[in-house]
Amino acid sequence: MIRLDKYLADMQIGSRSEVKAYIRKGRVKVNNIVVSDPNLKVKEGDSIFFDDNIVTYEKHSYYMLNKPAGVVSATRDNLSETVLDCIKDKKHKDLFPVGRLDKDTEGLLLITNDGELAHRLLSPKRHVDKVYYATVKGVVNDDDKEAFAKGVIIGDNYRTLPASLQIIASAEISEIKLTIHEGKFHQVKQMFEAVGKEVIYLKRLSMGSLILDPKLKTGEYRFLTEEEIARLKEI
Numbered sequence: 001m002i003r004l005d006k007y008l009a010d011m012q013i014g015s016r017s018e019v020k021a022y023i024r025k026g027r028v029k030v031n032n033i034v035v036s037d038p039n040l041k042v043k044e045g046d047s048i049f050f051d052d053n054i055v056t057y058e059k060h061s062y063y064m065l066n067k068p069a070g071v072v073s074a075t076r077d078n079l080s081e082t083v084l085d086c087i088k089d090k091k092h093k094d095l096f097p098v099g100r101l102d103k104d105t106e107g108l109l110l111i112t113n114d115g116e117l118a119h120r121l122l123s124p125k126r127h128v129d130k131v132y133y134a135t136v137k138g139v140v141n142d143d144d145k146e147a148f149a150k151g152v153i154i155g156d157n158y159r160t161l162p163a164s165l166q167i168i169a170s171a172e173i174s175e176i177k178l179t180i181h182e183g184k185f186h187q188v189k190q191m192f193e194a195v196g197k198e199v200i201y202l203k204r205l206s207m208g209s210l211i212l213d214p215k216l217k218t219g220e221y222r223f224l225t226e227e228e229i230a231r232l233k234e235i
């Protein structure tokens with residue numbers, strides 16, 4: 001049970017006072033009957049219409065953002081633009097990014113208000129795969145591949161889990177794809193530092209079953225499809 005005005009405001013039909021006015025003007029129907037009381041309680045199974053368009057209640061929303069560089073993975077920041085500023089038509093107020101990408105990292109970032117799913121995706125126990133594309137200063141070679149497969153020491157004497165390195169181009173500036181199964185602070189950059197190389201560009205391509213949509217330019221976003229949401233929830 002939820003108050004009608006809250007239902008409509010939650011679904012971004014307007015502010016609480018705007019939707020109250022819409023209700024009083026007769027623009028809202030519940031189960032095909034015009035209603036005038038904003039305090040009316042609606043329940044699951046009721047059909048709510050605004051200007052004869054059905055308004056379905058979605059508790060959660062899920063956005064795929066192709067994060068641009070220069071934007072911080074936070075809900076608020078005094079100095080920099082945040083990933084939430086990239087989402088212009090927020091369906092919910094309590095959105096947050098699932099995990100973090102560094103300010104200069106681009107690529108896949110899931111933004112949602114589904115705390116339970118976020119918790120599961122980020123849980124260190126679940127080892128959700130993350131795939132990154134990077135350009136690296138230095139000749140990345142098979143020794144690095146072996147080192148990453150065994151795990152390298154980063155930070156405070158922590159040995160990373162085995163990671164899978166795919167070399168796309170081995171040259172003064174190398175190109176690679178790296179799959180890791182955890183998400184330590186600056187992990188990809190630190191792993192290359194551990195083998196004496198420097199990441200100069202980093203982009204996340206996937207997280208678990210969720211793959212960055214190649215149609216999204218940096219800074220663009222879209223809603224996840226029902227199928228993408230269902231697959232993510234399988235973990």
Ligand code: URA
Pocket residue numbers: 100101102103105185186187188189190202
């Ligand atoms: N690893 C990094 O070093 N940075 C990121 O943003 C993500 C993974």
